[in-house]
Amino acid sequence: MTRDLYLGIDTGGTAVKYEVAAADGGTLGGGEVPTDPGDVAATLRALAADAAPLLGGAALPRLAAVGMACAGIVNPVTGHLGRSPNLPGWENSDLGGAVSAAFGGVPSALANDVNGALYGEYRHGAGRGCRDVVMIALGTGVGGGVVVDGKLLIGSHFGAGEIGHMVLDGDGPPCTCGSRGCLEAWAGSTGLLRATRELVAAGGASAALAGLAASRGAELTTRDLAELAEAGDPAAIGVFAAAGRKLGQAVGNLVNVLDPDRVIIGGGVARAGDLILAPCREVASRLILATEARHLPIVPAELGPRAAAVGAASLAREKAREGA
Amino acid sequence: MTRDLYLGIDTGGTAVKYEVAAADGGTLGGGEVPTDPGDVAATLRALAADAAPLLGGAALPRLAAVGMACAGIVNPVTGHLGRSPNLPGWENSDLGGAVSAAFGGVPSALANDVNGALYGEYRHGAGRGCRDVVMIALGTGVGGGVVVDGKLLIGSHFGAGEIGHMVLDGDGPPCTCGSRGCLEAWAGSTGLLRATRELVAAGGASAALAGLAASRGAELTTRDLAELAEAGDPAAIGVFAAAGRKLGQAVGNLVNVLDPDRVIIGGGVARAGDLILAPCREVASRLILATEARHLPIVPAELGPRAAAVGAASLAREKAREGA
Numbered sequence: 001m002t003r004d005l006y007l008g009i010d011t012g013g014t015a016v017k018y019e020v021a022a023a024d025g026g027t028l029g030g031g032e033v034p035t036d037p038g039d040v041a042a043t044l045r046a047l048a049a050d051a052a053p054l055l056g057g058a059a060l061p062r063l064a065a066v067g068m069a070c071a072g073i074v075n076p077v078t079g080h081l082g083r084s085p086n087l088p089g090w091e092n093s094d095l096g097g098a099v100s101a102a103f104g105g106v107p108s109a110l111a112n113d114v115n116g117a118l119y120g121e122y123r124h125g126a127g128r129g130c131r132d133v134v135m136i137a138l139g140t141g142v143g144g145g146v147v148v149d150g151k152l153l154i155g156s157h158f159g160a161g162e163i164g165h166m167v168l169d170g171d172g173p174p175c176t177c178g179s180r181g182c183l184e185a186w187a188g189s190t191g192l193l194r195a196t197r198e199l200v201a202a203g204g205a206s207a208a209l210a211g212l213a214a215s216r217g218a219e220l221t222t223r224d225l226a227e228l229a230e231a232g233d234p235a236a237i238g239v240f241a242a243a244g245r246k247l248g249q250a251v252g253n254l255v256n257v258l259d260p261d262r263v264i265i266g267g268g269v270a271r272a273g274d275l276i277l278a279p280c281r282e283v284a285s286r287l288i289l290a291t292e293a294r295h296l297p298i299v300p301a302e303l304g305p306r307a308a309a310v311g312a313a314s315l316a317r318e319k320a321r322e323g324a
Numbered sequence: 325m326t327r328d329l330y331l332g333i334d335t336g337g338t339a340v341k342y343e344v345a346a347a348d349g350g351t352l353g354g355g356e357v358p359t360d361p362g363d364v365a366a367t368l369r370a371l372a373a374d375a376a377p378l379l380g381g382a383a384l385p386r387l388a389a390v391g392m393a394c395a396g397i398v399n400p401v402t403g404h405l406g407r408s409p410n411l412p413g414w415e416n417s418d419l420g421g422a423v424s425a426a427f428g429g430v431p432s433a434l435a436n437d438v439n440g441a442l443y444g445e446y447r448h449g450a451g452r453g454c455r456d457v458v459m460i461a462l463g464t465g466v467g468g469g470v471v472v473d474g475k476l477l478i479g480s481h482f483g484a485g486e487i488g489h490m491v492l493d494g495d496g497p498p499c500t501c502g503s504r505g506c507l508e509a510w511a512g513s514t515g516l517l518r519a520t521r522e523l524v525a526a527g528g529a530s531a532a533l534a535g536l537a538a539s540r541g542a543e544l545t546t547r548d549l550a551e552l553a554e555a556g557d558p559a560a561i562g563v564f565a566a567a568g569r570k571l572g573q574a575v576g577n578l579v580n581v582l583d584p585d586r587v588i589i590g591g592g593v594a595r596a597g598d599l600i601l602a603p604c605r606e607v608a609s610r611l612i613l614a615t616e617a618r619h620l621p622i623v624p625a626e627l628g629p630r631a632a633a634v635g636a637a638s639l640a641r642e643k644a645r646e647g648a
Contacts, residue, residue, distance in 0.1 A: 155583020159614025162580035256486035259479025290483025
């Protein structure tokens, strides 16, 4: 049987998602199994069993290579996983070796989680056809990644892409990292919800927003806020616009340094769409110096929560080609 | 006669500097001729005549390739020079073709001026032995450049490296580009001198600094300021420290995104040395997330005004190797 399929795995603290892809990148399907944060081998055994039907049977005869996107400090050259707070039994280990071993010795490729998602979007999503891409993922925190000339930017200490901690105003709101005024403090969901509560506390919110914040309390989400904004509430619109303008400052700064052909905005907060992207584009285009770059596409991610597994499968495919 | 020498040219609005380098990068010497901003061919003829003794005679028999660093928007792939405000007779032309033609048809390599200086430092100066380097040039304005994995970062629209226009505080001082709070508005000499005059006008300067500002008037330079600071004047020290802290914010932001192995600070303002570099390092190390990157070397440039010509000669050498 030909080894013609590629397995992409996205490891999170609670679940491990996977995609099985063909040589042309098309997906054959996927699934997920629970993560055992204390035991890499047990997690991968369960995943192999779950994916076996797509891979030709229990011996995985069609599997050519495995890619894994994993939260933490990942050395993509050696396959070593360094610090990874949500995976205590996985960190500081030869994860690439463990992955190969769990899947019959096929080659493995590793990336951190945001780079995995970026690579998925770059090859099969919102970044298709580009050479230089910046991605910003607006989740609880804010992550990021950069593709330069078709390759993931890794950095000298495997630390590149920390776009969320670009300081946009040294007197800005406090960030979880200990600094003030990081992009994350404005445009991550934690920061955005904190700004909302401060607005309500200061009496600057609409009655509808104040009521929503009171009724949802600690359960308030950016999805709730987006629904209110989409219904036309000016205070909720204003909260997204403020975050979007700071995002635009970050995008402008990044485009001036990196001059990519596209910027992709992903993560849960980005589901607010033009509520956050329109003010972002407005500020970015004002800050970008190179005339030709001033109206570069700043677009939402397309692959949603599948992105990192799709990207990991692409990295696996390239790893196999390098070896061939 | 073997074609074993490389000519590196640094084109400015008033003078064209050159260096002649051997295959090992060692310099055989250099010189400069006046720029004719209206006539590329005349400028290059004069330069060829001036450099001929180093290159084996009037027919330049030892010349293997020419590199040119040039202010403006440079397409290093095609050799096209786009906008270049100080070189009205040069802009929007096939500069690479003109350079090759002026030097007997040898291969030519082009870069913008800051990238030329960065490449010189990377190959033969403060960046020797690194793979990923960021350079910030603190002149009247602030320029910058990035080497990723041994290659100059050019960008999709030949606009990468505009580090000087990273907005560090949207409410900061006005910048020549029309934005507010760009790095350049704090750490370029124009911005630094403006901050000094504002300090004097507000009565916050020492008597010595106020006296210096009054006596030098519009002729005040950052060199004057540095001398006063080196003599221990706290107000002058404070002016450099404020610029250095903003430089540190920019460096921290850049290291978080790019994770280089070294940051080089060049340009006239950087001659103030630790007056500006010490506060820069202090802020940057506080902002950098990756533990391993937190104490990366942030060092002064080494090649001074020769850097861009040295870098252009290196680019010529690589161009000749590519062709071989």
